[in-house]
Amino acid sequence: MIFAQPVIDHALTLLVVIPLVGLIPLILFRGDDRAAKQVAIVTTFVELLVSLVMLGQFKVGEAGFQMTESVTWLPSLGIRYEVGVDGISVLLVVLTTLLTFLSVLYSSGGAIKQRLTEFMAVFLLLEVGMVGVFVALDLFLFYIFFELMLVPMYLIIGIWGGTRRIYATLKFVLFTLAGSLLMLVAIVAVYLQSGDAGSRTLSFTQLVSSPGRFTPEFQTWAFLAFALAFAIKLPMVPFHTWLPDAHVEAPTAGSIILAGILLKAGGYGLIRFALPLFPSGAQQWLPLIILLSVVAIIYGAAVSTVQKDLKKLVAYSSVAHMGFVTLGLFVLNVQGGVGAILQMLNHGVVTGALFLFVGIQYERTHRRLIADLGGLANKWPLYTTFFGIFVLASLGLPGLNGFVGEFLVLVGTFAYKGVPISGLVWGPIAAVGVILAAIYLLWMFQRVMYGTVRDAYKDLPDLSAVEVACAVPLVALTIILGVFPQPFIRIIEPSLERMLALASAASVAIK
């Protein structure tokens, strides 16, 4: 390729910088909606291309970090600008750039009616934070990106959201901030424990290079602080209450990104930092987290069943699906872990798509209550086909992507030899969640799509070209991930094994 070597060497830095560069023309052409759309679409598309180039350069089968860059950043503190990707993060980066591009594309099709330039600017800023979270290898850098996602999403929900947007956005920010500030204290504590003054570090690779650095007691509290921040982001029951509010009020693009990427930052943080850094601390809290995961699966599904509002239903289904992620991660075996990562990707694609389609539907009918809808299948064949595929994927139909992740998580759960309650108990309970998902999703689909169509909806158009363009890549991924999961598993597996080794070897060493 023409731009080969320099781009490849600094691909990750480029990914962080490109959206920032896109901000400059946005500021210059502010007020011009057409220009704003074009700039945002081009920027996020270039970003997507660079991330695909990066994926192409990724060496499958290697466990360690690739395309790393490491520069001294704050010499007086020993903090470095350190980025890199491994099998766990590389796919999440591509998912981020893809969903951001599709969200921008969809939003420029008329979904955002006011202050388009500002919307696009905030969205690009959000992308910096999201990509940064998945590539940062220094805890300080990670924290900065983690928090950088906060303000843009706060503005997206608060300015372009629905009627109760202010309540929803403040709740979202305060929940997230409370967790992440406690994590900040833990990060500083890790920094102080990492060595004597002058040799301290927050670099992930250096922190895990000498297991047993942190005392078990320290790990117990540090893990709790990290896990709390990520559990709120994820969100785990009982910290999930901000999620339905935020989703219901957020504009469609905000919901897609919130469900597709922001929640993943929580799961990613657990497997990347909390587990490998504090293995014995994780052991302390493991039974509780598994219990809460299973509760999330059942509770999320049960609450989804009785929802009257479409968006709320998808939001609560996210709680259940993310329960599978934490369950898979904390049974601490390869099947569960790989399943959890796949589940994150699948959930990103499918739930992102579900929110997209709920948004498309809402824009036409201005109704989100299931009772107000019905019979749309008669009028919208394209819409029904796509929406149906995503609903089936979400409920875990074999052959589509949702199945693969949940299946692997369940396999891992059955293999979990936990004390006091083993995976043989948790597995069947979690499996009930899959059945419940079929119930609430199919029932919803039936009520919304079938039956007689109302007069008011008779003349509403089917999907537009832009909407089809947004849906096609997501459908493609849903099928590819469902039919050929093996290439993806091969990318994830070595790195996941490495993280799990860190998470278990050190705990053995301490015992």
Next chain:
Amino acid sequence: MNDLISVLPEAIVTATAIVVLGVDAAAGEGRARPWLPFLTVVGLLAALASPVWWPASGLHFGGFVLIDQFTTFFRLTFIVLAVLTAVVAPTYLRREGVPGAEFYAIVLFSTLGSMTIALATDLITLFIGIELMSIPVYVLAGLQRRDRYANEAALKYFLLGAFSSAILVYGFAWLFGIAGSTELAQIARAVTARGLASPEVVVALALVTTGLGFKAAVVPFHQWTPDAYDGAPTPATAFMSVAPKAAAFAAILRVMSTALGPVQVDWSLVFAILALVTMTTGNVVALVQTNVKRMLAYSSIAHTGYILAGVAALAAGASAGAAVLFYLFAYGIMNLAAFACLTFIDLEGTRGATLDELNGLWSRHGAAAISFTIFLINLTGIPPTVGFLAKFLMIQPVLDAGYAWLAVAIALNAALAAFYYLRVVVHMFMYDPDAKAPRVDRARVLSFSLGIVALITILLGILPDPIYSFALRAAAPVVIH
């Protein structure tokens, strides 16, 4: 001659104040007005730059003056804050008809006092500095003398300020009684000999802590703060809320580390508890405020608490002192600028805007709303801003000194504070303006300079190393061994 060179920056600041007054008297108020802030800034920058050509260090004036990195850091901080004040003030002063020359001269004199505190190694120099810093600010608070609230602010500030000075000087008298000398080094020797067990040391310590606590607005000595900040002309509030506080902490660091250094570790728990009470009180009361100016007044009390946590952690070494210095610098810029953002709203008297009066500011003056948001994000402590870095650097020594509970309290307080800071953002961005919304001043200089300051706070949040390594060096003299 060397003695005079050592205080050259202070001399230049004094001369600038006199020139400002003189130009105003000679040219007449109307013609001089546009030039006064310019003159002030040039004078201040000359004072800042002068040590480059005429450097000085060590003891001067027979031990009354000490020039070290600590002095230099605070000179930089005070001058930066005074420059910012001079840049953001003119819009408001012209609109409200506040005399310009008096304003700038008072700011300069107060800055001179603050700088004097930073070079004091003797109780007498220190006390002169503290009074020279405080008295001009009392005048500043009442500069809009036809406004009822400004009068209340000035009177309250003056009475409580005089009261606290009396307590402080009484504490100094006890120290003199213990040591038979006003030199901080001599006092240190005498205090070491007696230890914290002796009642006279405890009395002196309590009096000095109380006196300086008043100046820095530490709870429970903070009662004057909300009314004084609320009633003073807004640019004066911006200055009052940062420079005297930084000066008070300069005094606390010098006295606590030099004179009372030997017993500091035993005294640190008192500071830790005061820090906890201060930050929590400030934040909780700020939560229920509907007037943004008053809310910022309480928030500045909360920030005093965070800074005090660093004083409590002084035993952790240079990182604690550096954290305090860095926080003072960062807080100074962001808090001053946040108050200055209120001057965009054209309201009668000294009153600050209420939350409702800020509704929809975004659509009425985008640059003002965006700058204000950036400063509020700074104050909340969200990256990538200098405000975040200040908190990060503060938590580190606090944990290192063994005050894990205080570090957790800082984190929880920051989350609490996020609620009221972000509520302002909600009103500016997420509500539509009312029909009776007050006029917004479109002054270009103000929005341009605040925009630059906002960019600087982000830049310093990403590349803080120049300031932080300077703070580390500057903290070396106040490390307790």
